[in-house]
Amino acid sequence: MSKQERNWRRFWTFMLIYFYALITPATIVSAIYTEDFPLSLVILAIGLPFMRKNHLAALRRKHA
Secondary structure, eight states: OOHHHHHHHHHHHHHHHHIIIIIHHHHHHHHHHHTOOOHHHHHHHHHHHHHHHHHHHHHHHHHO
């Protein structure tokens, strides 16, 4: 694993923790009070792991 891949892996780990631990609960609480369905949150919550996987795979191909 290259140093760049290790740094990106660390970035994605922090990004996932930040998103799923802070942003998602705050948006859900806000949605309960405003009675609005957060469609963008659902799309991002589903897509974020795939974005991480594709980005890290591209880095591996680049440095292979």
